[in-house]
Amino acid sequence: MKSKFIPQMDSVIKCIEDNDVFVVTSHVSPDGDNIGSTLGMHRFLEKIGKKVYHVLDDDIPSNLVFLSKEVEKITSTELNEENYVMLALDCGDEKRICTSDDVKRNASVRVCIDHHASNDASFCEINYIDSKASSTCELVYNIIRRYGDLKSEDYIDEVIASRLYTGLSTDTGNFQYSSTAPSSFEMAKVLLEHGAERDMIIQKLYQSNSPNYYRLLGDALNTLSIAEAPNGQLVASICVSIDMMKKHSIGYNDIDGITTYTRDIENVEVGIFLKEKRKGEIKISLRSKNDIDVSKIAMQFNGGGHVRAAGCTINDTIENAEKIIKERVLRAF
Template sequence: MAEIKNRSLSEEFLIEIDKIIDYILCNDKFVVTSHINPDGDNIGSSLAMCGFLEALDKEYIYLLDDAYPSSLVFLNREGLRKTSDQVPSLEGYTVIAQDSGSYERICMDKDLLETSRGIICIDHHHTNGDYGFINYIDAKASSTCELVYNIITRYEDIKARPIIGPEIGTCLYAGLVTDTGNFQYSNTEPSSFLMAADLIARGAKKQLVIENIYQKNSPAYYRILGECLNNLEIIDSKICIAIVTKEMLDKYGLEYGDIDAIIPYTRDIDGVELGIFIKQKEIDEIKVSLRSKSYIDCTELAATFDGGGHVRASGCTFRDKSVEEVRNMLLEQAKKLF
């Protein structure tokens, strides 16, 4: 039987991984951060990196200005996460920015960021612009959690010292599961399954992750889901648009972070290639999630509106626009992709 190798560990990537390990070992003060609107890969990779730094007795700050979605609060370590207003300066600290496809999306005050020694970038977005002085960017990797897993396991191999246990393993598993859509998405590689098997063998709490992310929706969520699905709009049998307004969120007593599980419904309809989920976070702020099935590049549509992400999953933000204006702008551009 042919050996299944981790495609993320080419010679090119091993060089960058070793640079990161050497830098961490030779320095003492770090900030771990990620992108705005945190998701499972954002949080899981960040907490795993914090655990790695902790195991190496490094001083670190976990800094993220946006709050966790309710489905991911179970990963939270009380008092660990700081926000920019709690940190006066990052002088002497190196920032490890993970899962952030651009400098602009790093979820911290940029004036504060500029006081640091610089940025190590660890990411899997193909739109990434290499904004770090060390860049480990693999656009074909399933998740940033897989890249952090590669870093930690490379250190384990070099030093013959185990690092990943139940806590770090659970964080990495959460990010792997969410960014692969529970191993449904096209970014799922053989290495993803090997990583999952290894994490579970090391004590990752698989069932805890599944229950919290996929099996803990509130009755109010299902009520808003029903209203949203009842008003789905399907255009030319290829594009599906779903909308949740701020009025709907208030009506059902839900927060913006409670409705992300609706996103796949826009794509998972027979014949539909592109799903568009419009979420009115505030009256003057609208978030859009884009999902495609086979051939539409979501980043192309997102980039039209200064957004980004992955080929099959991207997003963008609109300000001072009505829901109807956003819907019309997106649909006009989306039709050009077919």
């Protein structure tokens, strides 16, 4: 393996070899890369004889539950270990790590494996951060391959392959997004050769939405609002309230797929999806096609992410949050 990140990988590997107990966790509002990278690492650590806990104080989206059937997810209050390493995967910000402050603080060592451009590598002692990687699953894949090279053994099995393929698929938009690189296809090739269940993964991720999801989507699309930037490009926004989710019995973590509808409109450069987590707390997802770095916009609201995909939170009504974020986006043109 040739990579300028080998020293970072080796620092993670040394930490793994030097310790016996690990907590693997990720960010709030889990997604495919979150769950895929966390559980891919979980399986790898178990294979090499480590004790591992999957700690996440949030619900796994229904379309990703298939990945976690063989792994017990516990909450922070259920963790009863005193000496452990915390592996924070796919987290660009300490505040987004989905555990209690006690779990973060009590770790003997904290390791960050991440690909967010907004990650300043300041909240963990050991870091492997590559903002150009397609996904955190790709970084976990690199670590496992590097470890295998060092031990002259292949550690990727069908379970690891399927978990990592899931995150690779979701974070590249099934190989549509600009984050997709030659290494993404090479990784997909290797994972498929190792038994990744591609057809099942695609069905679970993209072809298994409930009827109620589409009923909610219909209501959400009725909120579509489009504004024109000074250069003639468009900004689109869609809002989903708590009442809309309750009406259709849809969970907060099960509607992120609506985000793409804001961007996938002709002449729209930036799409904005707003969803109400609770009254006065609005989660905002930003997506761009070409020229606008939405991570810089998200960072203005203590959020972050990638150039083409980022997020933040605004504490206000959903109506006011839409006005605030749209005004800030239009300033970026």
